[in-house]
Amino acid sequence: MHIVSYSVWGDIVEKLRIYLRWSACLIFVFLFGSLIYGAFAAPAPQVSLASAEAAPLVIIDAGHGGEDGGASDNGLLEKDVNLSVALKLRDMLTAAGYRVKMTRDEDISLGQGDTVRARKIDDTKKRVEIADSGSCLISIHQNKFTDSRYSGAQIFYSPNAPESEKLAQCMRRSITGLLQPENKRELKKADGGIYLLNNVQKSAVIVECGFLSNKEEAQKLSDEEYRRQLAFAVMCGFLEYKGSEGNNAS
Ligand SMILES: [Zn+2]
Known part of the structure; x- marks a missing residue:
């Protein structure tokens, strides 16, 4: 009983570790992506291009x-x-x-x-x-x-x-x-x-x-x-x- 219980907890801890690792990866990718986007994306210009349907x-x-x-x-x-x-x-x-x-x-x-x-x-x-x-x-x-x-x-x-x-x-x-x-x-x-x-x-x-x-x-x-x-x-x-x-x- 003790052994079974230990193995179940071990499983859960292992899954949690994998989950945390993936989360950390995703957060890193998101933050890094935001930094890159912030550095290179130009602000939208205050001009207006016309769409074909309603072009004046x-x-x-x-x-x-x-x-x-x-x-x-x-x-x-x-x-x-x-x-x-x-x-x-x-x-x-x-x-x-x-x-x-x-x-x-x-x-x-x-x-x-x-x-x-x-x-x-x-x-x-x-x-x-x-x-x-x-x-x-x-x-x-x-x-x-x-x-x-x-x-x-x-x-x-x-x-x-x-x-x-x-x-x-x-x-x-x-x-x-x-x-x-x-x-x-x-x-x-x-x-x-x-x-x-x-x-x-x-x-x-x-x-x-x-x-x-x-x-x-x-x-x-x-x-x-x-x-x-x-x-x-x-x-x-x-x-x-x-x-x-x-x-x-x-
Ligand atoms: Zn003239």
Whole structure:
């Protein structure tokens, strides 16, 4: 009886030892794994990639086009730079899962009519129409000023949809943070002179990427790699804006 009892206890102690050994192993693996994960896992970025089912439609507007070249200086024509940056932005946003519609994806004017003025008015109205068919508008332009000292991006936002200012803030933060840390230019609410932003009802911004009238900036704007960086900065601004939508009523 004594012997049997000893053997049963011996069994239990042995099983307990095995159990404890395995538990210790599991705890070690868990703790070690947590350490590794904590050391290498990057914090989730505050951006929002779109899911295919509910991807919002983003309208990208390449300013000017066709007979309307926009500003020109230092060997650059605004419509060409606008289209080049806009097409890169389209590809990046598409890769991020958004649906994208361009107001133009080639060198054309959208306007019809008998005079240049009539075609220009019709062109702008059509851009407004396209912009309102999406969830928001990003319009790409370039600046020009008589004083060639000025450089750097300038962002205008629509006075109609309140979240336009938020979108503009995100764009500004992204462009200055990634490309132009010295740029102190403030955002501007569009005044009556900017027909597109004054008539579109969706959240909308115009990104004037830089000044063609500034020699150094014009040089950069003629470079494909810099245009890609601009498109990337604009996309990051947009993704930050979408990422903040859940936190704010925007
Ligand atoms: Zn322009």
